[in-house]
Amino acid sequence: MAINWFPGHMAKTRREIKENLKLVDVVIEIRDARISKSSANPDVEEICGLKPRIILLNKSDLSEKNITNKWIKELSNDKTKVLSVNCVTGEGIKNIKPAIDDLLLEKHSRLKAKGLVKITDRVMVVGIPNVGKSSFINKMAKNNIAKTGDKPGVTKSKRWIKTKIGIELMDTPGILWPKFEDDLVGLNLAFTGAIKDEIMDIETLALKLVEKLQNDYPENLMQRYKLNDLDENPLVNMENIGRKRGAVIARGEIDYNRVAIMLLDEFRGGKIGNISLERP
Structure with missing residues (x-):
């Protein structure tokens, strides 16, 4: 069952992510904890390069906890923090600010040495469609700013959202990639609702x-x-x-x-x- 879905706005989003990467300190990539590998857009890995990154394994309440913990261990490295979260209830969200501070420790030290007291970190939020980006934005901003829905493609353009904890978030539309090399990846994305049911x-x-x-x-x-x-x-x-x-x-x-x-x-x-x- 070959599956592909790559609307025109996704190609535009890919270009915008690449162009705006220089404006942010950290990239937060949201994945689905049930498909921690399949919900990773390979373009994000390529575009972000060495930029500090936090991977949020969202919908962790729907996955097996012991398997999610194994993924956290598997995906973590010096430049990447991996956290288990539930963006609807807010579980795990409090761990994001400390993770950002840890990734940007050297930068914060330099800014404080120059006398800067109030530091605002700029963060780009990326991920595949219907993975929970808008729910995450709303939890961080403590407001229903971003539209949410149980169908992919709700967010159509990028925008900046301020929070009260010294973080500005750049919300981006969900993006897939033009061709799934593995049919199983397409199936997993379809099972979890990242691809519109109407095309299948x-x-x-x-x-x-x-x-x-x-x-x-x-x-x-x-x-x-x-x-x-x-x-x-x-x-x-x-x-x-x-x-x-x-x-x-x-x-x-x-x-x-x-x-x-x-x-x-x-x-x-x-x-x-x-x-x-x-x-x-």
Whole structure:
């Protein structure tokens, strides 16, 4: 199931990030904790280079905590701090300011030596669509400044947002990259809602999700949908889920579209349990 989605505004955003990088001290990259690898835009790595960076593994309440901790260890280095956060509830947000101060310790020392007392750090916020950038901006600014939504593509242009803790944030639209080299990356992004459902065959997507879950999280699948066992064929499991949920139309046929929408919504909302689709 080959998946790609790269609207024109994403190419523009990529150019703007490159042009505006010199204006900021730190880059905050927000990823989805359930897909800590697939939600990393390789363009960000290339564009940001040696710029100090904080990676926020957002939606950590939906992932397996022990797997997220392994990702934190895997992704951290001298120039990169990695934090687990929930941008909706604000969990972990308080750790961001200390992380910025640590990354910019030398710069702050130089400025203080020159007599500067009040220091404002400028931070660029980047990430793929629907990963929680707007929710993060609102938590940091303590205001509903940024539009939020459960569909990708809500933020359309960059803008500066001030906070009360000495940080100015540059909000940017979510960007993907022109071609996914690995089909699994595209699937993971589609599972978590980073790609618009409207451009995909969601019935096939949901079937792929069932296949993934029956292999990696069979107990979650059986418990959520009250299944006594699982078949080797994911289509049979998808049909059984449909019957359990009453998604049946004329002559006992399964309403696959209804089942697909339900499965994807319940996975994305964490109702199937804490699931990490990728491991380090």
